[in-house]
Amino acid sequence: MGIIVANLFLTLDGVYQAPGGREEDTAGGFAFGGWQAPVSDDEAEAAIEAEISRIDALLLGRKTYDIFAAYWPHQSGDIGTALNRVPKFVVSGSLSDPSWAGTTVLPDATAAGRLREEYGQVHMFGSGVLIRSLLAADVIDRLHLWLYPVTLGQGKRLFDAGTIPASFRLAEPARSFPKGAVSLVYERAGDVETQEMAGT
Secondary structure (H helix, E strand, O other): OOEEEEEEEEEOOOEOOOOOOOOOOOHHHOOOOOOOHHHOOHHHHHHHHHHHHOOOEEEEEHHHHHHHHHHHHHOOHHHHHHHHHOOEEEEOOOOOOOOOOOEEEEOOHHHHHHHHHOOOEEEEEOOHHHHHHHHHOOOOOEEEEEEEOOOOOOOOEOOOOOOOOOOEEEOOOOEEOOOOOEEEEEEEOOOOOOOOOOOO
């Protein structure tokens, strides 16, 4: 059985919208597209490339798929080669003729969960709406959060209203990078538990 890994680039205040470019996603009047590059560095980028090199299949939500499909088919280099080579899956109720070669359309989160039966490592990038659906369906095995030292005060957030209560445990040691970014890899650890703090 394989695993589904959700990779998400986040600000300290939980925003994942448009890390890669000014026009990537301007929904809601978002004014900070391209926030990731100034707080990234060579070590962080090498770690992301290493993560991408492990992909056996790519899973995306419709919005992120459209962004990727418009850009990556025209790119070379290690990342472009890896993303163009692997099978790609997009969860969508409206897309019928995907433009990116090697893409299969899936109807829902349940169908996405079954990819673990065919591939060793299924990776997601972005796709916050889909990640929330997959978390609710309990079919994400790992959350890989790339946390960057910047706050924006606006934008789409992963853990917003409607987040399913759950607890997580670190699956790998946390890793920090020279400009302050941190890589955090979590696995689901069951339901939320509560208790009183011990008295001092």
